[in-house]
Amino acid sequence: MKSPVAGIVALFVLFLVVIVGYSSVFTVAQTEQALVVRLGEPVKVVTEPGLNFKAPFIDTVISIDKRILDLENPSQEVIASDQKRLVVDAFARYRIKNALRFYQSVGSIQAANIQLTTLLNASLRRVLGEVTFITVVRDEREALMARIRDQLDKEADGYGIQVVDVRIRRADLPEQNSQAVYQRMQTERQREAAEFRAQGGQKAQEIRSN
Template sequence: MRSPIATGGLIAVAAAFILVFLSAYTVTPRDYALPLRFGEPLPAKIEPGLYWKWPFIENVEYINKQVLDLDSTPQEIIASDQKRLKVDAFARYRVKDPLRFYQTSRSEKGAELQLSSILSSAVRRVLGQATFAAVVRDQRANLMEKIRSDVNREADGLGIDVVDVRIRGADLPDANSQAVYKRMQSQRQTEAQQIRSQGTQNAQIIRSDADRQVAKILGEARGKASATIGEADSAKAKILADAYGKDPEFAQFYLSTRSYVETTKPANTQVVVSPDWDYYRYLRSPAAPGPGPSTGAPAPAAPSASAPSQ
């Protein structure tokens, strides 16, 4: 059985351990530690490390020292040129004075409620003095910096430092957007119709010019062809005349045989003539017995084709 002295020693050690455990606290690099004595804040512990407090008298509130995000509700703003904008902005902030932060906001939720109101007012005030084009395109970065500066000035009493403000979106309201889209669509359709009309007109001009060139080329070709045919016919007639003059009998024979071929072209042609007819004398004998045409006389006329004899 243990002695009372040993038991008391154990109790004292346990009590000391509990007192040390309740008296010690640590501060991490991510937080501030704010000791509270009977609910009243004391100077904050900023540097990381091990600290002590009075047990049962003091407790410690931890405040995040990292950069935090703040989202605001999208709001409609009328720009200086009377155009409506639907703006969605957000901010990033951090606590720079934990004691003042605790005294004014108590928690991150309370700070965000106050900071959100300040951000919305600054966004409405700064963007309301700018034009639609400046917000959407031309001076967006400068406007965001001006909003950050205004928010920082108003949030200084909260122990907060706003490190960045961004405009996530700045668009026309839905009703205005639809009207703008329809107007743009109508303008594009008008431009497309004008381009198609101009293209049709240009195509007609090109076709007309092509048709005119085709007609000119065909006319010139026909003229050259007619001239060539005329020259050929003239040369042919001259050749035939020269040949006829050199050997009239052969020429008569040649012309007669050509005439025979032309008159008997149709199939099953039957011609009833007298066998002594002078037209067919070359069919009887190449020597052309019987009376023949005088020298230089043309070949006899070919008989007209008659219907087949019964």
């Protein structure tokens, strides 16, 4: 007949085994990659989904998204090569291609977004500052977006990030400039209409005289 002490010891040992076993495994989801850190030092990167093992209690698992992520950029004012001011609304899409480099350089998606926003704005100013207003809004927008993406991707590589796309949603004159342009166009149309009415009135008078 087993003593109560032996039963308690057995339960305690079983409890320890369960805890150790539970802390020795981790699961990587389909949309994630995992960085295993041992006492603050990176040990390995797991990119394939499924069940994995780690050293219990001393290893920490950091999950890093491997989906394509969106970077929303606030509207920026850019000066084109013909000195026209543009309000540019752009966004980027990126993914984390090197989890270790990403962790060591920026550490989080929030920090990466801040850094990428700075780089994207600098790239917008460089590329759009070399071309005219008409080129940006009408002629070569696709080519300009590709140039901005390539520049941003090259700079983001140091953070373990791949930039897959950059899009300019809107590139317009500032509100006060747009209003001035609209008023000039309106004045010009009114002047042309007055000339047409005057010419029509003159023709009508000639017809009545005849």
